[in-house]
Amino acid sequence: MSERSCPISVSVVGRCPMSNNKEGRLGPRGCNFASFEQQGDIRAAFNIPVGVDPNQYLRQRAINELLYSDVPSMPTIKELQNSKGVKSLDSLNATEQDLLAVALGAPARQVLLHAEEVGPRTGWRDGYLSTEYGFCPPDADEAAGALARSPGRVWSDLCERMPGCVARGRVRESIAALAVVEGTEELIPDKALWAALVALGMLCSIYRYEDKHNGSEGVNVTSRSTTTNVEISDELGDEVKGIPKSIGLPYYQICKRMGRSIPHLTFFDQSSYNLKIRDPTSVHPYVGRFDNTDLRWPMFGDQSEIAFLKGCADTSASFQHGVDAIASAQEHVMTRNNEALLRELIRLKEILERMPNAFHSISMNPNSGENYVSPAEWVRWAKFSAPLSKRCPATSGLQFPPYLVMDAFLGRSKYESFLGAEGVHLRAWLPSNWRAFIASIEYHYRIPDYVAQSGDQRLMGALDSIVEAYTGERGFMGTHRYKVFGLLEVAGKTGRSETNGNSGSSDSNSRPWEETHKAFSDAMKERLEPYRGNLHVEPHQMRGTFAECRYKSRVLSRTFVDTDPSRSIARVMLDIQETGITFQPGDRLAIMPHNSLMECAKVAAALGLDTMLDQSVTLDKQWSRFAEHLGSVSNISTPQLTVKDILRRGHLAPLTKNLVMKLHTMLRTSSNTVLQILATTEWPVRASLGDLLQAVVTDTSSQIWDQAFDLSGDLAWLSELVPIEVPRTYSISNYPNELLPSTIDLTVSRSEYNLCPILSDPTTILRHGVGSSFLNPPVSSEDEFIADGEDLLIGVSRPLAFQLPIDDAAPCAFFAGGSGIAPFRSFWQARASCSVGKNILFLGVQSREKFCYENELREYIEAGLMEVYTTFSRDSRGLVFDRSRRELVEKEITPRYIDAVVVEQGAIVCDLVMSKKQGGLGGYLYVCGSLSVFDSVMSGIRKAIYNHRTARMESTDQILDIAFAERRFMLDVFMSPKPLPCNIPTIPLSQLAMHTGHTPNSRIYIAVHGSVYDVTDFCPMHPGGTNIIKSNAGVDCSKSFDLLAHTNNPEVSSLLNKYFIGHLTSKPNYHHCEEISMLYDLWSDYLRTSVETLVAHQFEVHEFMGSSKLWFQGSLFNMGGIRRFYHHQPRLLQNGFSALFGAKLQELFLKLSFTLANAVTNSSSSQLPDILGIIARAKGSQDAMTTTNEISQIGQFTCDSEAARFHEQGILEYARASVQLNMELLEGIREEACRGMDAFNTVMNLDAPSGTQRLTALSTFLLQVAERMAMRLEGFYSKLAPLSVYRPEMEQNPARTRWSLLRRKIQDGSFFILTQDIGVLTPQKNPYASQYLRGNEVELDHVITQIQQSIKRAPTLHPKALDLTAQHVARGQATPSNQVSAYESSENNHALKRMSSFMTSNMKAIRRLSKMPPQGSLSFEQLMNTYRPNSAAAVLPTPPSSRGSSRSRSSSHGADNFNPIMTGMGNLNIRSQNLKARNTSASSSQGRGIKGSITPPTPLLSSSAALLAMLNKLNKRQKPGASSPLPSPANTVSSAVMRGSMVSSRSRGSSVVGNVHLRARSMTSNANGGGSLRGFMLQQPRKGREEVGIAPTF
């Protein structure tokens, strides 16, 4: 294949194979590569005649003919001799390397040619490699067909049966029954080798998997015999140990023949070599697309497995033409043909840019049909693909050749990170042809070196764009990293610990998915290092910063696009000649804007810098990085930045709080204007630094001013005051039909706002946005022309989901509002030249004057290439599209918005929205414009669907959700982030926590950086899939937002604004009470854990309970459902909901107990509730044991489907009822945690004489809540215990069910021991039970002993470092004792570490406290008495809850809340004698509100009431003038209101915000501030009375 050939047809000249018109255009490209012409190419360089293949030609020439064709003239030689000496003339001769290269050919090409020659004869045993198809064999049937025609057919037949065998639980049985067929040459031909390898490898893996896990992914409640009565291949090595010879022996033999010294299967084998191609002739843009393949041999047969493996294969297949592009690039380097090299580089970039899309074929959106991968299934895949022994390499994404090839191509030199080391390791195990290919580009004619030496800006630009496309933040590696984060987060919370490559193991310090994210980041940084140097920031921190603008450009022109004389929208043309930039329709340009000269002048004048504009400034860290960046972009050393640079490129407007606070501090809080600005309720403030300084300079003393802005020094304060501006994003509005475009068009709408009244009063002053007025300044302003010498930094990025379909025949609809037409111009220009699919534009603009690109559109309409429907919202001079006349016809129409025309064209819109499966056209829909445009379009579409297709409005959403999930509905909402008000009600953590959307019709809230959003409606549209949002429901997900670079993404911020519902109530100021502050952090962390656990369980349960296919295959019972349930339920039960009742709760208990003991120094008794004892007794109870036994029955079914068929309904019913109880428990814990959280908000409002008493009251209350949590666990087991799978009355054949049970019991002997009491944990086995079984209160030293035991029993926190493969193997092992999810494991490890260090640092105090003398007045018991039911305190009126109205009082507070539990328990048949005894002893014990384990939880008062009640019992200091020492609750509430720190109000009458705090008021409430901000700022911490106690070390 020549450097000019089309990758699709492989033809150099002739008809474009993708062309749809009859003439078969030559010029315009049907694809991105076909038939383009460049000057000065290889033909020109070597005078190659037209029509002759250049490679062929070159190979037949004499070496001298090629290398000495360009000998310089004699005068040039003389010149050289004179200037550089005679020795320099040696360079006139070719180097030996060049001679060799011309003689032998380019190394990469030679590897290819060799592979193509030998491969077909040898069954490609060196690995498939070809010019045309890269690493993926186009004929996937060849090897499989050869296997089917050989005796090895038995293996492929068994593979085909495998999903059925898994479903019946008969895997090992069927493999054991297989006849032994050897994998020798006589029986298995070379051609069948790959298929044999894959078939046998998969069979060995599934056998090992079943053997280890019995289908339960590592959770075993019973030990079952795994022996099969056949010959085993133990002597053949560890890999096939325990595996029957029928597959172990041939696997071993086939691997040997394939050159695999140790039998193993790679990820590539499992996916890319395990495919069937649907249509081998469907080659555009590559063969192995998701929609063109089937998985040949799935093992489990469910959709997730298929989608996951196909998606991985697709990603690799998208690199199909990369191999040829790289080999060609190397050839051009050898012949120093820059033009041809440039073309190959651009080609390679376009190939790489397909990879993210290919990877997105794996979808996290349950509506995405066959693309959906359930994270829970992914968990299982990790177990299945664990290596068969410690010796062989584990499956990893790095086994896909494109990655290691691209690393070599780009000259990666550092492989020190976890993934880097893994890459080096795995490379050694790749098939020989691939290793040879990688070596050929790594060690010879390295393209990056050549490009750097060439000095050709275009080559450098093109190479840089390859770097970005491959390993950049927005390139493949960036996309991959984000997607894996989402997948792992959900999977991690439901059982998976790491990626296939094992990055992110659960014993780490952070959450596994965060650690994986970091591992990917390290690898990305290593890859980027040759180009970006040693990066100081994480890749996601580069998003939305100058780092994304790596090219230089200038504005060429600004032209009118409509008839609006003010040119509020302009077409701005930028020069990109010589940059090497290429782009696709839909791409965006990031631009670093410059401030207008006027704004710079305002600042300079006020600061006195007007005469120092060219003086250099000492830079802070951020500006220094920017200077470095400027230097690297311009290929010069780091420039000095001057005052002018800072003013032009710094962020001057709008005013952020940070900026104004800096000024405030610099001016020593002396300016009233600054104070007024700071008191504003909407941020950022609509004004510039210049505006502010102009005003402030007049109201500040010159002395302060001079000190703040010292002009005599290095001006370092300037770079500290003014941060660097962030880039603005604009959709590219043109698509030129050139290989290397020379210009970029933008359609820029100048944004306007009114200057903030504080600075403009009494007049209204209009101001323009920084970026938009820089690009499109008001007509005839002095900023029309950008000063010479100022580099305009730009960068191109590809949106994740705003691209034209690959299929040119697919119809497209574009919905645009105003300047939202910008990206669509590039779409229609691109589509017009090559597509047959319909292009329909729906456009909404204000008036006819603002109809952009009207003339151009009319031309397209006339040519039959577009349909255009317009609406004008403020103009009745309408236009109607006339299809038959192909024109827009004038017509008087009442002004209307875009939704009107969408509804009008409803029928066609519906066809476009609906998928092909639903009978629609499966069209692609794009919306671009402001949020209001988006809302209007969506409302129009919904109405259209309702009018034409559905009976109910709700059903329209389902249709839309599918379009989003299929990635056919795409948004480009390009609003600037709008200011958010901060004087609206705040939402407490507990209210956030209650909105997890896990039950039907409930809402999903998330919190990000202090704001709360109701994202329920956005969920289905999220391009990353719905699951990732759902997995963060109800919690503060700021960290994930930062890690996923959402925080800097204007698109995300502006969209989020739409869903903003209020600010999160911030952590109260505890006035230096460190203990309360520490407890707050701990409790909020526990609340978060309870929410995340609930949500994660809901995910899992929803997936396996919601799928009928998982439970039934036609009329046959499917083991899939049982397995999933069996995977889920024992994990919970064995580990007793480890995240909630494990180390985290213990930590809370420890610190609460310690705090209480420490605070109540005079107490006679430090009796504490025995929370850990209750939990331990619950877990070891007869009920828990009965439940475990029942579950183990189900475990038996996973490998014995024979028995399962008699219990179908019983099993289903059992699963349904148990998961419901699980959810009830988890919801209950969340509710308790919310209750505790609320106490933190109210505690500081209570009128307590001392901090100690406040702390005591709070700790007591929280201990009570924690005790209730423990009791809920107890209640849970007692409800679960009566459930049984044995429900003959429900089954179709009750008699057979009874008989089956009896037969089983006789067989396993249990029939004869039915009377024996089995399974209850003896006291010896249960350390807590032995010590505390009888008492319900414990001393602090008992608590400490309990905790010490936990720490001692905990798995080693720092396990011995395992090597890479050993870690993979460990992943595949069944680890019944510690089979918690990665998430739980990480949470517990943290808690254990913290407890351990707490104990160490406070040991002295602990010792003292645990031996406290029994004297003094206050006891825990007394405290508890104050709010015991029936006591006076219990009837105290409850202050209003700080929680929202979304939880009704009856469901969240008070006795009613527990009625269902009480009723439930009342109905239970309590069978355990122990339990009865405990109940009796509990009810007889005196003086406590909370008693024995099965006693229904005591009705709770609200946190405020309980705290009040406790405080009322404490000694209180009289305040001067106080009328009553004991304020009534009403007084307390009103005094709280008076203080303004807590105001309860109903918001908007909806359930959304409910009872809330007014943040603004609480901000100004502090007395000594006198309501002024200065007072607030200067407020000194009030010194409370020093409490007697021991300061703990937290």
Ligand SMILES: Cc1cc2nc3c(=O)[nH]c(=O)nc-3n(C[C@H](O)[C@H](O)[C@H](O)COP(=O)(O)OP(=O)(O)OC[C@H]3O[C@@H](n4cnc5c(N)ncnc54)[C@H](O)[C@@H]3O)c2cc1C
């Ligand atoms: C994906 C996308 C595509 C867009 N395409 C177009 C287009 O084709 N034509 C068009 O006219 N406009 C487009 N915009 C809007 C454009 O990026 C600017 O937001 C708009 O021009 C206003 O910017 P300004 O500097 O004039 O406003 P200003 O008032 O100076 O900025 C408003 C505030 O928003 C912040 N802000 C604005 N833009 C960004 C950004 N990109 N990143 C981070 N913060 C930002 C500023 O820092 C400032 O705080 C697009 C926006 C996005 C997100």
